[in-house]
Amino acid sequence: MPRLADEGLYVASESTFYRVLREHGQSQHRGKARASTKRPRVEHVASAPNQVWSWDITYLKGLVRGAFIYLYLVVDVYSRRVMGWQVHQEESTDKAAALIRSCWAEAGRPEGLTLHSDNGGPMKGATMPSGVSDDS
Template sequence: MQEKAWLVKSLKLTQRTLQRWRKQGGAEDGRPNATRPAPANKLSEVEEQQVLEVLQQPHNRSLPPSQIVPALADEGLYIASESNFYRVMHKHDQQHHRGRSKKRTARPLTSHAASGPNEVWMWDITWLPGPVKGLFFYLYLILDLYSRKIVGWEI
């Protein structure tokens, strides 16, 4: 009991959390930032190097792992999963623009901003169903961008 009270105070955990962890199969630390052992199915260094070699082949340089892995599977070769390819790329700082196409560029927003009412109005034309099948009405609507209130309308 003394140990439990010390754990609760020093780790800033509730007693209920400790009870849940122990019920789930042990006294292992369940916090997100706790140090944990490496998974048993983690890729070895040799396998990581093999993934890097495949990624750096000339015909794979401009392809994402979502296309490389199926292409390898068509050849009857399985090295690692698509997510493992992404993990290796991220680990070795290769998770950036690949290929001959242009990189994405950040462009300034072209939309308008309103800091108060009646600064920017927007409009829309919507089809409204009529009383008879196949008959529609046009709703012309003008809205204030800031307050989202209807400024004018016409059917």
């Protein structure tokens, strides 16, 4: 099929191919990797500041082509206040954990704080202070 696509001939969309495979029981997971598992979506609601923080690491283009710098950012979900940020030359679990700990200390160590993030490597590996629940 890729050869036909290179020639500008399209038989069906990618989603149609997957649908037909599913209908014929041919879309089973293959390979050594585990099949993905469905998890319930967690919703966070904040009714005041320092109840839920969200954080992430964003890639920013560096001065050299193909090189990046990393913006670590922590935001309070309720007030949308930037609780802290740092820029580093590498993505690091230790740097992420240090930023979270310093933001938490500067905010007065709020008890019961929920820290939300995606499931990136540093988010999974960062050691959080006690009193902060890491609800990725």
